[in-house]
Amino acid sequence: MTIPVPGPDVRGEADGxxxxxxxxxxxxxxxxxxxxxxxxxxxWSYQRMQNVGWLFSLWPVFRxxxxxxxERARVAQDHAGYFNTHPYTADIILGVVASLEEKRAQxxxxxxxxxxxxxxxxxxxxxxxxxxxxxxxxxxxILIGSVVLGLVFRRGSWWITLLSYLIVFNLLHVVVKGGxxxxxxxxxxxxxxxLVQWPVQxxxxxxxxxxMGLCLGVLAVAVARAWHPAxxxxxxxxxxxxxxxxxxxxxxxxLAAAAGFFAFH
Amino acid sequence: MIYLLAGLVYAFLNLDQIAVGPFLLSRPLVVGSIIGxxxxxxPLGFTAGLSAELMLISVPSSGxxxxxxxxxxxxxxxxxxxxxxxxxxxxxxxxxLAVPCGWASRRADLLIRRQNDRFGDWIVDGLTAGRERIxxxxxxxxxxxxxxxxxxxxxxxxxxxxxxxxWCLNRFPLRVLDGLDRGADxxxxxxxxxALSHFWGRLRPVRTEQP
Numbered sequence: 496m497t498i499p500v501p502g503p504d505v506r507g508e509a510d511g512x513x514x515x516x517x518x519x520x521x522x523x524x525x526x527x528x529x530x531x532x533x534x535x536x537x538x539w540s541y542q543r544m545q546n547v548g549w550l551f552s553l554w555p556v557f558r559x560x561x562x563x564x565x566e567r568a569r570v571a572q573d574h575a576g577y578f579n580t581h582p583y584t585a586d587i588i589l590g591v592v593a594s595l596e597e598k599r600a601q602x603x604x605x606x607x608x609x610x611x612x613x614x615x616x617x618x619x620x621x622x623x624x625x626x627x628x629x630x631x632x633x634x635x636x637i638l639i640g641s642v643v644l645g646l647v648f649r650r651g652s653w654w655i656t657l658l659s660y661l662i663v664f665n666l667l668h669v670v671v672k673g674g675x676x677x678x679x680x681x682x683x684x685x686x687x688x689x690l691v692q693w694p695v696q697x698x699x700x701x702x703x704x705x706x707m708g709l710c711l712g713v714l715a716v717a718v719a720r721a722w723h724p725a726x727x728x729x730x731x732x733x734x735x736x737x738x739x740x741x742x743x744x745x746x747x748x749x750l751a752a753a754a755g756f757f758a759f760h
Numbered sequence: 761m762i763y764l765l766a767g768l769v770y771a772f773l774n775l776d777q778i779a780v781g782p783f784l785l786s787r788p789l790v791v792g793s794i795i796g797x798x799x800x801x802x803p804l805g806f807t808a809g810l811s812a813e814l815m816l817i818s819v820p821s822s823g824x825x826x827x828x829x830x831x832x833x834x835x836x837x838x839x840x841x842x843x844x845x846x847x848x849x850x851x852x853x854x855x856x857l858a859v860p861c862g863w864a865s866r867r868a869d870l871l872i873r874r875q876n877d878r879f880g881d882w883i884v885d886g887l888t889a890g891r892e893r894i895x896x897x898x899x900x901x902x903x904x905x906x907x908x909x910x911x912x913x914x915x916x917x918x919x920x921x922x923x924x925x926x927w928c929l930n931r932f933p934l935r936v937l938d939g940l941d942r943g944a945d946x947x948x949x950x951x952x953x954x955a956l957s958h959f960w961g962r963l964r965p966v967r968t969e970q971p
Contacts, residue, residue, distance in 0.1 A: 533780050537899050538883070540876035547880050550887070551895050568888045575884040582782065627962075630820040634784065635958055638813065653806035657793050665783050703962035710956040717952055722945045730946050734953035735960070738818075744954055745827065745863065747815040748855040751950040755852070755943025756936065 527555035544579035560600040580618040581625025590679020767915035770834040779903040788812035788833025805837035814951025832862035844926040848944025849937040
């Protein structure tokens with residue numbers, strides 16, 4: 496991840512206002528940014544993706560740092576461009592940009608172009624990390640773990656599975672969002688050096704192995720309970736082969752129905 | 761009445777990926793289980809939702825996803841619970857019908873979302889003109905419109921689809937329905953095989969390009 500170094504531009508010259516060294520974001524502002532970031536996906540559009548969610552989340556920062564309405568409108572216009580990242584890792588970028596905007600408002604040599612470039616350069620890599628960690632690894636892993644938990648406690652297994660799935664995943668994602676905002680705000684542009692220390696790829700690999708192990712275990716039980724173990728095994732092999740060859744999962748219900756139908760006859 | 765009630769539940773849970781979240785409330789497992797519970801048969805709703813969830817485990821629920829997973833889970837659970845005959849074939853037919861409905865619904869959603877570009881311009885123009893409350897108004901209006909759209913779509917499609925599922929259960933020969941019952945027995949196996957393939961893909965990505 497490459498983040499541009501802030502340029503020599505002085506904030507007061509660019510915005511036509513005298514810098515205020517005493518202006519600073521409060522804890523309440525950051526809490527507001529955090530709460531608003533849960534609406535990050537709102538008004539997603541093809542042209543500018545999450546730009547409205549971005550503006551909405553960062554508005555408490557603009558309100559604090561730019562009390563003048565005209566100046567705030569100008570800053571909003573600067574931030575209204577295209578933006579797209581993962582909703583759970585967006586808070587890291589929000590924290591970094593809040594920190595940079597605060598430094599700029601205090602008169603430090605931080606260029607607005609550099610702030611927007613930092614936002615842009617972080618969005619792609621963090622989007623990829625979010626997709627890989629949350630959608631592709633954590634959510635499926637927690638789902639399979641919850642199903643196993645439901646199978647262990649047979650009585651009321653459906654609500655045990657459901658609650659475990661929702662509580663564990665959301666607890667994790669809320670902690671990551673809140674922690675990301677704080678880390679981004681405190682470390683500013685140094686957050687990139689902090690993030691690359693985390694062995695995310697190794698965790699994803701281990702998570703995938705754990706998920707495969709759980710799936711194989713439950714699959715063995717499911718095959719044994721299927722109406723015919725040979726048909727169950729054949730179905731599992733066909734499904735894995737079909738998907739690994741790039742087949743769409745949307746056809747899987749059709750595949751299962753056809754297999755059952757023809758096997759019966 | 762029951763269509764409107766289930767539609768209300770779906771519309772509320774669907775806000776998870778449109779307004780606030782995502783908290784996984786719009787995943788098929790959650791939508792299916794809750795609609796099943798509202799209709800009085802939570803375990804069957806859970807089974808339909810879990811089958812859809814496992815088979816579509818690799819499909820993300822946010823952004824420009826290929827299909828509306830919440831609608832698939834919700835409709836599959838609704839039709840499985842409300843079908844004329846409570847048997848495995850009903851779950852199979854419900855899921856078979858729900859998948860194309862979810863796909864078609866997302867295609868329609870994409871057309872609606874293209875209009876968001878204008879909505880976004882309107883918000884930025886308002887902010888530039890000093891109307892700051894426009895952010896709240898826009899988000900509230902958008903969420904309300906999406907809620908009503910989801911409610912109407914679910915109520916209408918669930919009503920029509922239930923007629924189709926009941927027609928199939930009434931008219932299909934018994935041998936065919938027995939075969940579909942066997943298919944339902946295989947759903948869990950197919951779902952976990954899909955999950956296995958998904959985790960495998962995390963280790964070895966699918967090769968789509970030729971060397």
